[in-house]
Amino acid sequence: MIQNLTEHDRENLQESLAKSGQKVTPQREVVFAVLLSKRDHPTVDEVFQRARESMPGLSLATVYNCLETFVGCGLVRQVNHERESTRYCPNLAPHAHFRDAATGRVHDIELPPAILQSLRSILPPGFDSEAIEISFLGRAQGGDAHPTL
Amino acid sequence: MIQNLTEHDRENLQESLAKSGQKVTPQREVVFAVLLSKRDHPTVDEVFQRARESMPGLSLATVYNCLETFVGCGLVRQVNHERESTRYCPNLAPHAHFRDAATGRVHDIELPPAILQSLRSILPPGFDSEAIEISFLGRAQGGDAHPTL
DNA sequence: AGTGAGATTTTGAATCATTCTAAACAGGGA
DNA sequence: TCCCTGTTTAGAATGATTCAAAATCTCACT
Ligand SMILES: [Mn+2]
Ligand SMILES: [Mn+2]
Ligand SMILES: [Zn+2]
Ligand SMILES: [Zn+2]
Numbered sequence: 098m099i100q101n102l103t104e105h106d107r108e109n110l111q112e113s114l115a116k117s118g119q120k121v122t123p124q125r126e127v128v129f130a131v132l133l134s135k136r137d138h139p140t141v142d143e144v145f146q147r148a149r150e151s152m153p154g155l156s157l158a159t160v161y162n163c164l165e166t167f168v169g170c171g172l173v174r175q176v177n178h179e180r181e182s183t184r185y186c187p188n189l190a191p192h193a194h195f196r197d198a199a200t201g202r203v204h205d206i207e208l209p210p211a212i213l214q215s216l217r218s219i220l221p222p223g224f225d226s227e228a229i230e231i232s233f234l235g236r237a238q239g240g241d242a243h244p245t246l
Numbered sequence: 247m248i249q250n251l252t253e254h255d256r257e258n259l260q261e262s263l264a265k266s267g268q269k270v271t272p273q274r275e276v277v278f279a280v281l282l283s284k285r286d287h288p289t290v291d292e293v294f295q296r297a298r299e300s301m302p303g304l305s306l307a308t309v310y311n312c313l314e315t316f317v318g319c320g321l322v323r324q325v326n327h328e329r330e331s332t333r334y335c336p337n338l339a340p341h342a343h344f345r346d347a348a349t350g351r352v353h354d355i356e357l358p359p360a361i362l363q364s365l366r367s368i369l370p371p372g373f374d375s376e377a378i379e380i381s382f383l384g385r386a387q388g389g390d391a392h393p394t395l
Numbered sequence: 396a397g398t399g400a401g402a403t404t405t406t407g408a409a410t411c412a413t414t415c416t417a418a419a420c421a422g423g424g425a
Numbered sequence: 426t427c428c429c430t431g432t433t434t435a436g437a438a439t440g441a442t443t444c445a446a447a448a449t450c451t452c453a454c455t
Pocket of ligand 4: 287325335336337341342343353354
């Protein structure tokens with residue numbers, strides 16, 4: 098079952114939406130709560146299934162709309178691996194992604210600022226980067242990078 | 247117009263295919279030649295258009311087949327950005343990709359071994375990585391990272 | 396309370412890159 | 426020549442995502 102948003106998260110949602118002239122709606126609250134309550138990089142369809150538990154009438158198109166809106170105001174990131182369905186991540190800290198080839202699960206990998214900086218430094222002059230995506234593919238034995246997230 | 251394969255490239259193709267029990271075919275030669283002759287990370291459809299100039303009867307399905315075969319024997323890499331069409335890259339050296347948001351063009355960015363190593367080092371114990379993908383998104387003014395490739 | 400404008404949600408259709416299917420095709424032995 | 430096997434081909438199917446249009450909601454203003 099999906100928790101409600103904490104007061105803090107609700108304010109965050111409200112303010113981020115307001116910045117681009119948009120409002121909090123029940124659907125957006127539910128979708129945002131789904132993302133925060135289990136940070137396992139769900140696909141749109143997974144978000145849809147989970148959100149319907151608390152809001153049965155919710156439509157898939159609305160989930161697409163909400164997620165696009167959140168990406169637009171910087172509340173969540175899209176995560177793509179190869180040609181698989183897009184996944185969504187509410188972790189705003191700079192981080193890389195590790196996809197376990199065995200389970201398909203996606204883990205957050207902390208990205209030290211120094212490494213991020215050294216990465217930027219490999220760009221030749223004239224190349225200005227707004228975003229960097231780093232993704233690992235491999236096997237993760239047992240544990241999770243963020244066991245208690 | 248697409249060049250023929252050099253003797254060296256043809257041998258490379260022949261041997262790589264042979265390793266997985268596959269043969270050189272006219273279609274595979276043409277598709278491989280297309281990839282080598284303009285290393286601009288073409289999409290399947292772009293490869294198809296270019297290849298048809300020298301082999302009008304070629305089918306799109308065959309281009310998909312050839313490219314999948316090449317990826318399978320390590321002759322080329324797939325390059326994905328967001329949800330756009332997959333692109334193909336015959337540069338086997340470790341490198342990152344820079345996508346120019348203005349033009350859509352994809353540039354190769356050299357990746358020093360030291361940086362690759364420091365990236366691997368951010369993985370927590372238990373995470374074994376077989377592949378790393380690094381992609382930048384931004385603007386490239388004028389020049390090309392590999393003007394004479 | 397009633398209206399109207401604009402935003403949001405909903406349904407169902409459309410898109411389109413990719414994959415699948417099944418039928419031709421090629422070509423090197425037996 | 427006749428198989429055997431891998432390859433190519435045309436066309437249909439798939440499936441995530443996007444689009445279009447109608448229905449619903451919000452809310453400021455009367
Ligand atoms: Mn990622
Ligand atoms: Mn890339
Ligand atoms: Zn993440
Ligand atoms: Zn490349």
